[in-house]
Amino acid sequence: MTDIHDIGYGRQFADFYDRLFPGGPAVAQTVRRLADLHPGDGAATLELGVGTGRVALPLAKLVGPVVGVDSSPEMLAVLTETMAADGPVTAVIGDGSVAPAVGDPVTPVLGDLRHWADERQYGLVYCVCGTLSMLLDPQEQARAVQAAADRLAPGGTLVIETHNPAFALALNQGRARESYFTPYPGRDTGLLSYSTIDADRRIWHLSHIWFEQGRSRIATELSRLTTPDEVDAYAEQAGLRLVERHSDWAGTPFTGAEPMHVSVYRPADAR
Template sequence: MSDIQDVGYGRQFADFYDRIFPPGDDTVKWLAGLHPGDGTASLELGVGTGRIALPLADLAGEVIGVDSSPEMLEVLRGVLAREPRPVTAVHGDIRTYRSERKHGLVFCVCGTLSMLLDPAEQQQVLETCAQALAPGGAVAVETHNPAFVDAMHEGRLRDTFLIPCGEDAALQSYSLIVPAQKLWHMSHIWHEGGGTRLASESSRLTTPEEIDAYAERAGLRLEARYGDWQGSPFTGVEPMTICVYRSADGSAAPVPEERAASAAPDRER
C-alpha cells in the first residue's frame, strides 16, 4: 500500500469536501442510465468521499471505488459503517488499478483526470478504463473545460473568486494559469464558523480532443460529448466537459432512446 502515490488532496480537503461538492443527483441519475443493467458492478476512479458512488449504488447496484487518498476513503468508510450500501472502497492508484472483474460502467468525474499533470499518466487512466470495461458497457470522463477557465480569468493569468457554500461557509480561491505548461493552480481559504482552513490543488488543462486521443489509443471510441449532467450537447463554453466512450471493437450497447432524444451526440471528432 505504501507505494501508492498520493498528491495529498484528501489530507487538505476531506473535512470540508462535501460542503463544496454536495451529492450530485443529476450526475448519479445520468450515470445510472449509462449502466447496461446487466448486474455488473460500476467502477469509479477517484471515489473520494463517495458523493457519487453512494447514491449510485442505490440506483445501479454495486460500486467499486478506487482512490489514492486514505483520508477520503476514511470518510467514505465511516458513511458505509453508519449506512451500509454495496460500495467497496479500495485504496489504489487509478493509473495502474487492475482487477479480474469487468464493469458495465467505468467513470472518472469532477476533474479527477486533470489532477494528473503528466499526459502519459492521464493516458494510463484511460487504459485502466478500457481494461475494466465489460462488453456493452460505457466509460464516462468529466474534466474542466480549458476554454471556460480562460474565459473566467478574462485575459488575466491571476484572479480571485469567492464562492458561497451555504449560509455560514464560503470558499475563497486564488487562481493562477500557467499557459506554457497548461497548468491551473488554485490556493483556497475555507471560511466556516469563524474559522479558516487552507488548501491548494493543481490541474492540467486537458482538452476534450486530448482525452479522445487517450481513449482511442486505449481501444475506446467516442460516443457523445455533453456540457452538463442533464444531457445538453457540449458547445465549448461550459465549465466542464463530459465524454462518453464505448469499446472500439463493436461490443457497445446502443444509447437508450430517451437519452438519444434529449441530447444529440457530438460525432464530428
Template sequence: MNPSATPATGTVAVAVAVAVEDIGYGRQFEGWYDRLFPRDESAAVTAARLAELHPEPASGTVEFGVGTGRIALPLARRLAAPVTGLDSSPEMLAALRAAGEAEAGVEAPEAVGAVGAVGAVDAVLADIRTYTSERTAGLVYCVCATLSMLLTPEDQRQAVARAAELLAPGGRFVVETHNKPAVLAAHEGRSRTSYFIPYPEPGTGLQTHSTLLPENDLWHCAHVWFESDGSSRVGTELSRLTTPDEVDAYARAAGLVPEGRSADWLGTPYGEQAPMFVSTYVKPVAAPVAADPAGTGGAGAPA
C-alpha cells in the same frame, strides 16, 4: 490487486492495492471536502445520469477517484449493485467508510479495512493509472475533475487506457473534468485571478485564487473556505487542463469510441464557455469471426 483486508459485513469494504502514490489531496481536504462538494441534489443528478448510462448494472461498476463516496453511494443504491471505488487517499476512503456506515446506521470501527460490504461500495486504495482486476465492468467513470489531478498527458492517457482495459465489450467509460477553454477565458488573458462563490448556507462560501502555468497546461488553485462562525480552512490543488478533443484522443488510442459530449449531467449541449464537460465512450464489441463454409481454414491456414 493485493487486498490488505478481508471483507466482513457492512456497507463499505476497504482493500489496498500495491504501489499507491498519494498526492496528498485527502490530507489537505480531510474533514471539509464534503463542505466544498456536498451530498446534495447535484450529486443525486450525477448518480441518476450514470445509472441511465450503465449498460448492465450486474456487469460491474468502477469509479476512478471515489473520494468520500458522494457519487458512489447513491449510485450503488440506484443500481442495487456494488460499486468498486478507487482512490489514492486513505483519508478520503476513511470518510467514505464512515459515510457508508452512517447510511446503514452502524458504528464505524477504528481500523480502516475492518469493514466489509454486502452491496454498496467496495473501496480500494489504488492508483488509477496502474490498477488492474480480473473482473471487467460495464461502467467505469471518472468524475469531478479527477482526470485533471494527473499532471502529465502520459499519466492521463494511462488512466484512460486502464479504464478501457477494465471495461467489458459494450461497456461505457464516462469522464467529467475541467474544460480548458472556459478556465482560460475566465482569466481574461491574465495569469492570475480570484473569485468568490457564495454557498446556499448563509455565511459560507469559497474564495479561490487561481494561477495558470501555461508551459505545462497546469492550473493551481488556492482555496479558502469560510464557515458561518467566522472560521476558515485553506487547501490547494494542482491540475492539468485538457480540452474535450484531447480526452477523445486518449480514448481512441485505448480502443474506445467517442459517443457523446455535454456541458453537464442534464445533457446541456457542450460549449467552450462550459466550466466542465461530460464525455462518454464505448468499448466496441468484437466482430464475430466469419465462418469458413468450405472448411479450408482460409488463406494461410496450416495444412
C-alpha cells in the same frame, strides 16, 4: 503491490470536501445519467477517484454495489465512516481483487487510477469531477484512460468528466493570476480562490481559503488543462470511441465555453 501515488488532496480537503461538493440533490442528475448508462443485468460498476462517495453511494442504490478506487486514505476514511452505521465495510488496501462484504453499497479501495487493476470486468467505469486532470502529465492521463478501458466488459461504457480549459482561461479574464469568492449556504460561509494559470505548461493552480461560521481552512490543488480532443485521443489509443459529449449531466450540448465536459466512450468494436 504497485506503488500508490497520493498527491495529498485528501489530507487538505477531506474535512470539508462534502461542503464544497455536496451530495444529495446536487448530484441527482449525475447519478441518474450514470444509472441510465449502466447496462443492468447485475454488471459491476467502478468509480476511479471515488473520494467521499458522494456519487457512488446514491448510484449504488440504483445499479447495485460500486467499487470505488482512490489514492487518498483520508477521503476513503470519510466514505467508510459514512457507511459504517449501515453495516459491514470491506476496505481493500492496495491493488488487487475486490470481494465486497454483503450489504456494502461501495467497496473502498486504496489504489492508483493510473494502473489500478483487478480480475473483474465492469459494465460501467466512470471518473468524474476533474479527477483525470489532477494527473499533470499527458502520458499519465493516457495511462489512466488505458487502465480504465482495460477494466471494461465487452460493450461496457467509460464516462469521463473534467474541466474545460477555455472556461478556466475565461474565469481568469485573460490574466495569469486572478481571485474570486464563491458564497455557500450558511452564515459567513464561502470559498476564496486564488487562481494561477501557467499557459505554457497548461497547469491550473488554485489556492483556497474556506470560510465557515468564523473559521477558515487553507487548501491548494493543481490540475492540467485537458482538452476534449486530448481525452478523445487517449480513449482512441485505448481502443475506445466517443459516443457522446455534453457540457453537464442534463445532456446540454457542449459548445466549448462551459466549465466541464462529460464524455461517454465505448469499445471501438461495440455496436
